[in-house]
Amino acid sequence: MMRRGEVLPEVNVAYEAWGNLSETHDNAVLVFTGLSPSAHACSSSEDPAPGWWEYMIGPGKPIDTNRFYVVCVNSLGSCFGSTSANSINPKTGKQYCSEFPELTIEDIAKAGHHAMQELDIEHLCAVIGASMGGMSSLAYALQYPDEVDHVVTISAACRSLPLAIAMRSLQREIVRCDPDWKNGCYEPDEEPKNGMVLARKLGLVSYRAAEEWNERFNRARIDPSRRSKDKFGIEFEVESYLDYNAHKFVENFDANSYLYLSRAMDLFDVAEHGGSVNAGLAKVHAKKTLVVGVDTDILFPIQQQEEIYNGIKNAGRNVEFERIASTKGHDAFLIDEELFSPIVRKFFAEIK
Structure with missing residues (x-):
């Protein structure tokens, strides 16, 4: 049963896992992804390709697979x-196509919970996620409060603000x-690629901070040999960057998935779990909960991570807040190792 009443x-x-589950099954860490990644968060002997969070997960890394059994779900x-x-x-x-049920962040968390049950994991040592994954981690802790010991939410929010909703609605x-x-x-071979490319370009603009755009590109122009004869074609390096990365994304991501996951982020609201955000x-x-935010994030501004921290703190729970100064904006968690x-x-390391 889905949160909005429909049934799948x-x-x-789909999931990938690293490390070994302890005999008592008490060392499992569940990783939720942002909107676009797969479950391939880091490399392994089965798939040596670098994962989307390669620096964070693995032997001797911050989430140490010598200690923890780490599962990332798609x-x-x-x-x-x-x-x-x-x-x-x-x-x-x-295919379901647009008949697929309305999706929520709570449904994503519930699917992750079912995956844990299938892996014979009844209780999580920790759940962690960034961006949409941070929302999913929070939803997991709300729906299964007695089944997780530690929560980490990075660059996420209790609910989306009007700017983020407007950006995704336009996409x-x-x-x-x-x-x-x-x-x-x-x-499959006739996807709405033009629309997806434009939507992704708009998304890419919101994932970084204006300061980084200025530092990285300024008003640099592409080499004349790369310019087309189109009067309105690509002239600036920043245009070239958006065009290249948008096309790269579209080749690997489905339009309907983009729509459903984007909408799920807009629908999420912690207040629905108690009448108010604090409740x-x-x-x-x-x-213990760790809340991390970036001071230049325009998609989920730092005040939204402070809201999570203050709400949990006011409830008398053990919570830490880390404010990161970075020019990389929302995507900093992928870049600023x-x-x-x-x-x-x-x-x-402090988890015993």
């Missing part, structure tokens, strides 16, 4: 192996306005 008769959750609704709009509806024998509208979207029933946060029973590693390493 069959659910698959979010419900994503296109990297978990049940999504591209999956076959067993009732019709066809979804751009995709849906692409004629190739076809109400979500497009063929909801009071339901987090973890032994030297700033994030010591904080996460210290937190996990």
Whole structure:
């Protein structure tokens, strides 16, 4: 049963795991991803390709797989192996497309919980996530308060503010306005790529801070040999960066998954778990919570991480807050290893 009342008769959750589960099954760490990553958070002997959080997870790393059994799940609704709009509806024998149930962050957390049960893990040592993954981690702690000892939420929020909602709403509208979207029933080789490219470019702008754009690109222009004859074609390096990275993303990510996961972030509201944000946060029973924010994040401003910290603190729970000064904005947790590693390493090292 989904949070909004609809039913998924069959659910698959793709995951990757590193380390060894202890005999008492008390060393499991669950990792939730942001909107776009797969479950491949770090490399392994089975898949040596670097993961999206390579510096954070592994032997001797901040989340030390010599100590912890680390499981990263691909979010419900994503296109990297978990049940999504591209999956076959067993009732019709066809893809769900836009008939896929309305998705929420709570559903993503619930799918992660089911995955843990399938792995015979009844109690988590810790749950961690950044961005949408931070929301999912918070939702996990709200729905299963007595089944997790430690919570780490990075660059996340209790609920999205109007700017973030407006940005994602516009991204979804751009995709849906692409004629190739076809109400979500497009063929695999006929995806709405033009809409997705534009939507992703808009998203990329919100993931970084203005200061970094200025420092990195200023008004640098591309080499004349790369310019087209189009009067409105790419002229500046920042345009080239957005174009390259948007096309790269679109080649690997599904449009319907983009829509559903984006909408789930807008719908999430801790206040729905108690009548107010503070009442909801009071339901987090973890032994200790770590809240991390970045001072230049425009998507989830630092005040939103302070709100999580203050709500849990006011409930009398053990919670730490770390404010990171970085020019990298929302995406800093993927880039600024030297700033994030010591904080996460210290937190996990203190877990007994």
